[in-house]
Amino acid sequence: MNITAWYQRFRSWQRDPRQWPHESMGEHCCANCEHTYIGNYCPVCGQSAKEGRVDWLSLHRIVMMVWGLDSRSMLYSLWQLIWRPGYMVGEYINGRRQVSFPPVKMLFIMALFYAIVMQLSGMNQEVVVEQTQEQNTVLDAFLDWLRDHPAWSMLSLTMSMVLPTWALFRFSPFHHRHTLPEGITIQLFMSTLLLLILFVNKFASGWLSFLAVVYYYVCYRQLFGYRFWGTLWRTLTCFFTSFLMIIIVYVMIALIFDVEGIGNEAGMVVIAYVAVFVVLMLFLAAILVVGAMIGRRTYRKRSNQSLTK
Numbered sequence: 001m002n003i004t005a006w007y008q009r010f011r012s013w014q015r016d017p018r019q020w021p022h023e024s025m026g027e028h029c030c031a032n033c034e035h036t037y038i039g040n041y042c043p044v045c046g047q048s049a050k051e052g053r054v055d056w057l058s059l060h061r062i063v064m065m066v067w068g069l070d071s072r073s074m075l076y077s078l079w080q081l082i083w084r085p086g087y088m089v090g091e092y093i094n095g096r097r098q099v100s101f102p103p104v105k106m107l108f109i110m111a112l113f114y115a116i117v118m119q120l121s122g123m124n125q126e127v128v129v130e131q132t133q134e135q136n137t138v139l140d141a142f143l144d145w146l147r148d149h150p151a152w153s154m155l156s157l158t159m160s161m162v163l164p165t166w167a168l169f170r171f172s173p174f175h176h177r178h179t180l181p182e183g184i185t186i187q188l189f190m191s192t193l194l195l196l197i198l199f200v201n202k203f204a205s206g207w208l209s210f211l212a213v214v215y216y217y218v219c220y221r222q223l224f225g226y227r228f229w230g231t232l233w234r235t236l237t238c239f240f241t242s243f244l245m246i247i248i249v250y251v252m253i254a255l256i257f258d259v260e261g262i263g264n265e266a267g268m269v270v271i272a273y274v275a276v277f278v279v280l281m282l283f284l285a286a287i288l289v290v291g292a293m294i295g296r297r298t299y300r301k302r303s304n305q306s307l308t309k
C-alpha cells in the first residue's frame with residue numbers, strides 16, 4: 001500500500017474508527033435469567049450476551065473490574081486520545097459515551113500510574129532535593145504542592161483554558177456555541193493527555209515539551225474545525241490568556257497572603273497590586289471579547305457564503 005492510501009485510511013479511521021460488534025446476529029439465552037433475546041444485552045436483567053461460563057477473557061474482565069476497567073478499555077481510549085484527540089473528545093461531548101473510558105477516572109488512574117512509576121524509578125528524587133530549600137511564601141508552598149501532584153497541576157493548567165476556549169471558539173464551524181460544562185469536559189481529556197506527555201517527557205529528559213502545544217493545536221483543529229491559521233492564532237491566544245489568568249491568580253494570592261510581611265509600605269503595595277489586578281482583568285476581558293467578536297464575524301461571513309451558494 002502506498003503512503004497516500006495509507007494516510008487516507010488513517011484519516012478515515014480518525015474520523016470514525018467504530019465498527020460495532022454485532023453479537024446479536026443470532027438468538028441468545030441469558031446466562032443470568034434465562035430470557036431468550038436478540039441483542040448485545042439482556043433486555044430483562046441487563047447482563048451482557050458475552051457472559052457465560054468463565055473463560056480466560058471473562059477472568060480478565062473479573063480482575064480488571066477492581067479498577068473499573070472491565071467494560072471500556074482505558075488503553076483503547078488512551079490510544080484514541082493520542083491519535084484522534086479532537087474527534088474523540090468531540091464525539092464524547094456529543095453523547096457517544098459508551099466507547100470512551102470516563103475522563104476523570106482515566107485522569108486519576110493515569111496519575112496513580114505516573115506516581116507509581118516515578119516512585120519505582122526514583123525519578124522524583126530531584127523534587128525532594130528542591131523541597132529542602134526554604135519556602136518563604138504561600139505561593140512557593142503552592143507551587144511545590146503542584147509539582148508533587150501532577151494530576152492536580154495538569155487540571156489547574158487546563159482549567160485555565162476553559163474560559164478562553166469558550167470565548168475564542170464560540171463561533172467555530174464544529175461544536176458551535178459549546179457550553180461551559182462541555183468546555184470543562186474537553187479540558188479533562190486534555191489533562192490526561194498532558195499528563196501522558198509529562199510522563200513520556202520525563203524519559204525523554206524534557207525535549208518533548210513542545211508536544212503539549214502541538215496536541216492542543218491538533219485537538220482544537222479536529223474538534224472545532226477551523227483551518228490552519230484560524231486554529232493557530234486562537235490556540236496561541238488561548239495559551240496567552242491562560243498565562244495571563246495564572247498571573248492574575250498569582251497577584252491575588254500575593255495580595256491575600258504575602259503583603260503583611262512588608263511593613264510600613266504595605267498600603268502602597270496593596271494599591272499597586274490592586275491596580276495591576278484591575279489592569280490585567282480589563283486586558284483579559286478585552287482579549288476574550290475581541291476574540292469572540294472576530295469569531296462571530298467570520299461565522300456570519302461563512303453562513304452568508306453558504307446561503308448564496
Ligand SMILES: [Zn+2]
Pocket residue numbers: 030031032033034035042043044045046047
Ligand atoms: Zn437476563
